[in-house]
Amino acid sequence: MKPSFLDRQNTVAPPGFDRFLVPPAALAVHLSIGQVYAFSTFNLPLTKLIGLKASAPGDWSLAEVGWTFSIAIGILGLSAAVFGRWVERVGPRKSMFTAAVCFFGGFMVASLGIHLHQLWLLYLGYGVLGGCGLGIGYISPVSTLIKWFPDRPGMATGMAIMGFGGGALIAAPLSLLLMEHFKTAHSNGVLETFVTMGVIYFMYMMIGVYTVRVPAPDWKPSGWVPSVQPKPLVTSSNVALEVAWRTPQFWLLWVVLCMNVTAGIGVLSQASPMIQEIFNGKVSPSAAAGFVGLISLFNMGGRFFWAGASDYIGRRNTYMVFFLLGILLYSTVPTLGHLGSVPLFVAAFCIILSMYGGGFATIPAYLKDVFGTLHVGAIHGRLLTAWAVAGVLGPVLVNYIRQYQIEGGVPKAQAYSVTMYIMCVLLLIGFLCNFAMRAVDEKFHHRAPSTGNGQPASVKP
Amino acid sequence: MKVKLIFLWLLVGIPLLWGVFKTLQNALKLFQ
Numbered sequence: 001m002k003p004s005f006l007d008r009q010n011t012v013a014p015p016g017f018d019r020f021l022v023p024p025a026a027l028a029v030h031l032s033i034g035q036v037y038a039f040s041t042f043n044l045p046l047t048k049l050i051g052l053k054a055s056a057p058g059d060w061s062l063a064e065v066g067w068t069f070s071i072a073i074g075i076l077g078l079s080a081a082v083f084g085r086w087v088e089r090v091g092p093r094k095s096m097f098t099a100a101v102c103f104f105g106g107f108m109v110a111s112l113g114i115h116l117h118q119l120w121l122l123y124l125g126y127g128v129l130g131g132c133g134l135g136i137g138y139i140s141p142v143s144t145l146i147k148w149f150p151d152r153p154g155m156a157t158g159m160a161i162m163g164f165g166g167g168a169l170i171a172a173p174l175s176l177l178l179m180e181h182f183k184t185a186h187s188n189g190v191l192e193t194f195v196t197m198g199v200i201y202f203m204y205m206m207i208g209v210y211t212v213r214v215p216a217p218d219w220k221p222s223g224w225v226p227s228v229q230p231k232p233l234v235t236s237s238n239v240a241l242e243v244a245w246r247t248p249q250f251w252l253l254w255v256v257l258c259m260n261v262t263a264g265i266g267v268l269s270q271a272s273p274m275i276q277e278i279f280n281g282k283v284s285p286s287a288a289a290g291f292v293g294l295i296s297l298f299n300m301g302g303r304f305f306w307a308g309a310s311d312y313i314g315r316r317n318t319y320m321v322f323f324l325l326g327i328l329l330y331s332t333v334p335t336l337g338h339l340g341s342v343p344l345f346v347a348a349f350c351i352i353l354s355m356y357g358g359g360f361a362t363i364p365a366y367l368k369d370v371f372g373t374l375h376v377g378a379i380h381g382r383l384l385t386a387w388a389v390a391g392v393l394g395p396v397l398v399n400y401i402r403q404y405q406i407e408g409g410v411p412k413a414q415a416y417s418v419t420m421y422i423m424c425v426l427l428l429i430g431f432l433c434n435f436a437m438r439a440v441d442e443k444f445h446h447r448a449p450s451t452g453n454g455q456p457a458s459v460k461p
Numbered sequence: 462m463k464v465k466l467i468f469l470w471l472l473v474g475i476p477l478l479w480g481v482f483k484t485l486q487n488a489l490k491l492f493q
Contacts, residue, residue, distance in 0.1 A: 018462050024469040031473060163473070169480030207472060283491070290491035293484040346491065 006209075008091030013213035019148040019221070021211055026141030026160035028208035029096050032201040033103060033137040034167015036076075036130075037296070039069045041175040045190045049117060052188050060119055068110075068127050070391075075131025077388030080139050084381025085241055087136060092144040092212045099137030100205035106130025107198025114191045137205070138164065138384070142364045143377035147215050151224045153368050154315070158307025158361040165300030165357050169293075171197075233316055233437060237445040238372030244379045249370050249440050252433045257363055258386035258393075259430030260322055263330070263423045264299075264356025266394030267349065270402075271295055277412040278337040278345070291346060298350040299357040306358025307365065315366035316437055322355040323431035327424045334417035360387075370439070374446055397422060 004010070013019075046065045050056040087095040106129040113121025141160050149156035178196055182189030220226075226236070244250050267274065272288040283291070310318040329348045336345045363383065368376045398419050405415040 016462075018466055021462075021466055021469060024473045027473040027477075031477065163477075166477050166480060169484050170476045171480075173480065173483040207469070211469060286487075287491045287493070290488040294488040294491065297481060297484050297488070343492075 006090075006094040006097055008089075008094070008214065011091055011093045011212065011214050012216055013219070015216075017213055019215070022141070022145060022148050022213065023156060023159045025096075025208040025211035026145055027163040028211075029099060029137045029141060029205050030160050030163030031167045031170060032205045033099065033134045034164040035171035035197070035201065036069070036072055036134055037165070037168030038171035038175060039072070039126075041172050042190060042193075045179060045188050046114070046122075048188055049114060049190065052186075058117075064119055065122075068122055071123055071127030072131040072134060073391050074388055075128055076134040076138065077384050077391070079132045079135030080381035080384040081135075082381075083132075083136050084139055084378035085375070087140055087381070088143060088241075088375055088378045091214055092140050093209055095136050095140035096205065096209045096212060099133045099140055100202050100209060101133070102129050103133030103137065103205065104198045104202035106133055107194050107201070111191055111194040111198070114194060135381070135384070139377050139381045141208070141212065142380055143373060144212065144214055146364060146368050146373055146376055149221075150226070150373075151221055152308075152311050154310040154362060154365040155304075155308040157364040158304045158310075158358075161307070161361040161364070162300055162303035162357075164360075165296070165303050168296055169300065231314070233314075233439050234369045235372055235439060235445075237442075238374035239370075239379075239440055239444050240446050241375040241378045241382070243444050243446075244371045244375065244440075245382050247440055247444055249437060250379070250383070252437055253363070253366065253370070254383055254386045255433040256319060256430050256437075257359060257383060258390045259426045259433070260319070260326075260356065260359035261387055261390035262394040262397070263326060263426050263430075264353055264359070264394070265390055266398035266419070266423070268295065268299070268353065268356070269395040270398045271349070274398075274416055275342075275345070278416060279340065279342055280413055282340065282342060291349075294346065295349055295353040298354040302354025302357035303361035306355065307361035310362045310365060315362055315369055316434060318358070318362050319366070319434045320431070322359055323427045323434060326352060326355055326427045327431070330420045330423045330427065333420045334414070337413065337416070370437075372446070 043062060043065050047055050047060055047062050050059045055061075083095075106125050106127075109125025109129055110122050111125070113119065113123075113125055142157055145156040145160055146153045175193060175197070178193040179189040182192035182196075239247070271292045272285070275283050275291050276285065276288050306318055306322075313321075329352050333345065333348055336348060364376065364380050367379050367383065371379055398416075401419045401422065402415045405418060406412060
């Protein structure tokens with residue numbers, strides 16, 4: 001059968017192809033799916049579909065609508081783990097296309113749910129179908145970028161994963177603009193915004209589908225000579241997916257990612273009320289929204305900065321910085337709160353959130369160092385289950401401990417202090433796991449010979 | 462190839478810069 005446009009065989013780059021075309025292709029996908037982080041802009045309008053100005057009887061509650069985001073993130077982790085191997089087999093173009101179809105389909109089914117006012121259709125559409133688009137889209141360009149940039153894998157994957165953080169910065173104001181544009185006397189504009197965004201993101205993701213290419217098996221950057229000097233933890237061999245996830249290194253990295261994400265995501269989910277409660281009366285709700293925007297910006301920038309830096313200082317050392325600096329900053333936050341210093345408090349959280357983003361962006365290159373490039377996309381997919389766990393653990397820790405403290409008579413301004421110290425403990429666990437990382441035993445290495453760019457001569461993912 | 466490269470980077474760069482600008486605009490309220 002003749003291979004289709006989407007097949008891996010048709011995506012092998014011709015000689016002279018500029019590898020710097022691949023990062024914008026990856027960014028087109030990640031900037032689109034990063035929209036999920038701005039889903040909260042729809043929360044309130046979705047609770048006023050009947051009442052329009054205020055929630056009416058029969059309207060969905062905020063808690064019901066809130067589940068949509070949680071389902072989408074949960075399915076992201078699951079689908080990345082389940083479809084990782086398929087993504088490796090079919091290549092980036094078909095997987096990006098599938099992600100685009102799922103994400104678009106998710107918006108359309110959710111729109112139908114809004115039109116019919118059926119909550120389960122919103123969950124099924126944006127949560128399940130859209131979540132599959134998120135998971136497949138998230139991992140689809142990662143191994144391709146690592147193969148194109150064997151000299152700078154951290155920078156390359158950091159650039160793409162930065163897009164996932166940046167997607168929210170675009171989607172939040174875009175959603176508000178569209179809802180304002182489509183608002184009429186009979187509609188608050190959410191339905192029309194969902195349809196429009198689905199179409200816009202589908203077309204935008206197709207830019208990535210058309211542009212992405214995989215390097216030829218014997219390709220390597222001109223003038224680049226793979227380092228012959230062995231570096232600790234960096235392997236020139238490959239470890240297959242079935243073997244990789246049975247190694248202690250996989251689970252150490254799983255805990256490393258989980259602890260780093262838990263520490264950041266808890267704060268991210270409660271940033272606005274937290275700063276208002278700690279600086280009672282000094283920070284208005286609109287200023288708190290500015291704080292959320294600012295830490296989101298650092299979350300995005302940190303992805304590129306830290307992943308790029310890891311190419312020079314090493315992945316293990318980068319995570320050492322995350323954990324040690326994280327412990328230092330989290331332990332000082334309660335003092336900064338007592339001192340009433342808003343700028344120092346904001347600065348501390350900007351650095352913390354940059355390391356949260358940096359953790360996501362550095363992990364693919366860390367996996368490449370430890371397990372090689374053969375199944376790095378699929379292994380990355382499996383590791384993202386740590387994100388799903390952290391996504392529940394982080395907010396639960398912050399919310400419940402705060403509640404427990406307040407019920408115990410602790411003033412609201414001090415209710416976060418214990419949480420900050422617990423975050424320090426989590427980061428210490430992450431530090432110890434990262435410290436315990438060693439190179440994978442040779443008995444786990446894949447037998448196929450490797451080519452110059454780290455790819456096995458015969459890839460049979 | 463160079464034109465395509467510039468065009469693609471603009472295609473992803475412009476929306477991203479717009480998003481950053483809008484975020485910074487909001488963030489300024491924190492220090493006002």
